[in-house]
Amino acid sequence: MPLYSFSCLKIPETICNKLDAITRTFWWGHDLGDRKLHLISWDKICQPKCRGGIGLKKFSLVNQAMITKQFWRIQHNLNSLLARTFQRKYCTSNSLRDYNPKPNHSWIWKTVVVPQNSSLHQGKWLIGSGHHIPLIHPDWYQAPDHILRENNLSNGTVADLIDQETKSWKVEVVRKLYHPQVAKEILLLPISRIPNMEDKILWKHSNSGDYKVKRAYQLVLKDLYPSATHNHRCFGIANEVWERIWKVKLPLKILNFIWKLLHGSLPVFEVLINRGITVSTKCILCNEEEESLNHLFLKCHFARAVWHGSNLEIRTSDCFNLSINQWVETCLLQNDPRNPIRMGLLQSIFTTLWSIWNHRNLVLHQGKDPNPMEVLLTSQSLLCRYQKVFNSSQRQRSSSRQQNQQQFTNQDWQLVIKVAASINRKTKRSGYAYEATKVDGSDLFTGGTSCGKKPFCLASSTNNQVGTRGL
Numbered sequence: 001m002p003l004y005s006f007s008c009l010k011i012p013e014t015i016c017n018k019l020d021a022i023t024r025t026f027w028w029g030h031d032l033g034d035r036k037l038h039l040i041s042w043d044k045i046c047q048p049k050c051r052g053g054i055g056l057k058k059f060s061l062v063n064q065a066m067i068t069k070q071f072w073r074i075q076h077n078l079n080s081l082l083a084r085t086f087q088r089k090y091c092t093s094n095s096l097r098d099y100n101p102k103p104n105h106s107w108i109w110k111t112v113v114v115p116q117n118s119s120l121h122q123g124k125w126l127i128g129s130g131h132h133i134p135l136i137h138p139d140w141y142q143a144p145d146h147i148l149r150e151n152n153l154s155n156g157t158v159a160d161l162i163d164q165e166t167k168s169w170k171v172e173v174v175r176k177l178y179h180p181q182v183a184k185e186i187l188l189l190p191i192s193r194i195p196n197m198e199d200k201i202l203w204k205h206s207n208s209g210d211y212k213v214k215r216a217y218q219l220v221l222k223d224l225y226p227s228a229t230h231n232h233r234c235f236g237i238a239n240e241v242w243e244r245i246w247k248v249k250l251p252l253k254i255l256n257f258i259w260k261l262l263h264g265s266l267p268v269f270e271v272l273i274n275r276g277i278t279v280s281t282k283c284i285l286c287n288e289e290e291e292s293l294n295h296l297f298l299k300c301h302f303a304r305a306v307w308h309g310s311n312l313e314i315r316t317s318d319c320f321n322l323s324i325n326q327w328v329e330t331c332l333l334q335n336d337p338r339n340p341i342r343m344g345l346l347q348s349i350f351t352t353l354w355s356i357w358n359h360r361n362l363v364l365h366q367g368k369d370p371n372p373m374e375v376l377l378t379s380q381s382l383l384c385r386y387q388k389v390f391n392s393s394q395r396q397r398s399s400s401r402q403q404n405q406q407q408f409t410n411q412d413w414q415l416v417i418k419v420a421a422s423i424n425r426k427t428k429r430s431g432y433a434y435e436a437t438k439v440d441g442s443d444l445f446t447g448g449t450s451c452g453k454k455p456f457c458l459a460s461s462t463n464n465q466v467g468t469r470g471l
């Protein structure tokens with residue numbers, strides 16, 4: 001991603017759209033130029049995970065969020081060479097906000113200073129003496145014009161509201177000028193007691209007052225899709241469910257599959273027909289009814305046999321009043337992944353759904369005979385493997401560094417890789433070393449690298465042909 005260009009220049013919309021298209025094509029997969037079906041809209045995919053998307057970024061919005069950082073850099077460093085140069089040449093006013101661009105002005109300057117999204121330019125004042133904050137400043141609280149005129153404060157500053165001797169608010173004046181709720185907020189603002197402390201404007205949307213690109217992107221996205229934040233449900237599913245999907249400890253390909261299932265966007269015959277693609281309508285597993293998501297995963301005799309035969313012993317006939325989306329949503333709402341037992345249950349449900357889908361594809365594309373027992377065995381095997389991997393990785397994270405040196409002697413392993421890392425805070429050097437050996441102890445290769453001033457001594461590689469069979 002061209003980050004430097006994105007942070008300094010306004011990238012044309014066509015280029016951003018092209019970059020979006022490349023990302024989209026990569027995500028959905030491509031096969032020697034053949035365009036794959038994109039069954040979920042890009043707008044949905046770009047939503048955060050907690051609102052039904054997967055959090056991919058739109059390039060035009062990233063550009064918007066990054067370029068506004070330059071505005072705040074200048075705002076916070078008005079004495080910098082950059083700020084002084086641009087202000088002398090293009091902006092006669094002291095305030096960057098009063099800048100009115102003319103056609104002959106610098107295009108870069110215009111894209112930096114003129115907001116594409118006004119909320120990104122919103123600031124909050126850190127009050128020193130108050131002399132540099134006009135009462136009509138857009139980032140100060142707005143009082144009705146006629147009240148300001150009545151009190152001869154049309155050209156006043158916040159200093160007029162402050163008792164400079166005691167460094168406290170003039171309570172009566174504040175209450176006279178502003179709405180009670182606003183006055184209450186102003187009176188809670190701290191005033192610096194340091195003499196001659198200058199007023200400073202900070203970014204409104206972060207606690208520290210510093211501009212954060214990540215937060216700015218969230219704001220721009222929120223402004224673009226306000227409907228997605230109106231309630232606790234997005235795309236018909238509770239936001240809590242969208243969040244919980246990604247907490248289940250399973251490979252990402254299975255979580256992506258469940259996410260697509262909840263969006264109703266798996267390419268079953270019903271979905272393809274709705275998109276104008278001519279295919280058979282009969283379920284490939286039972287050849288009796290039309291294939292839909294509800295039928296394939298819940299109502300089909302094949303699926304019912306799998307669910308009943310699994311260790312979950314689920315009778316799907318009890319939940320025929322629910323669609324598959326509602327059923328999965330209910331499962332996720334009733335089972336919090338933070339509970340290990342519930343986590344196991346969700347892992348089992350997701351793996352079974354994934355196995356049914358894989359078996360359906362094998363029957364469709366490779367002509368296999370439908371066999372519920374095969375699905376059960378595959379599902380059980382996958383579940384055992386995934387639980388073993390994810391549970392062991394969790395144990396590894398919680399254990400000490402010494403555990404990294406532990407040698408696994410499982411018979412399935414063909415080689416053992418050890419990694420050790422170290423940081424020297426005094427010399428500010430860090431580095432890591434690695435060693436791969438066969439189970440019998442003979443070396444395959446060793447090496448290391450460092451991030452300090454002096455390079456780490458690299459050990460020689462004894463064998464570059466690394467066998468990974470069995471890993």
Ligand SMILES: [Zn+2]
Pocket residue numbers: 283284285286287288289295296300301302
């Ligand atoms: Zn069927």
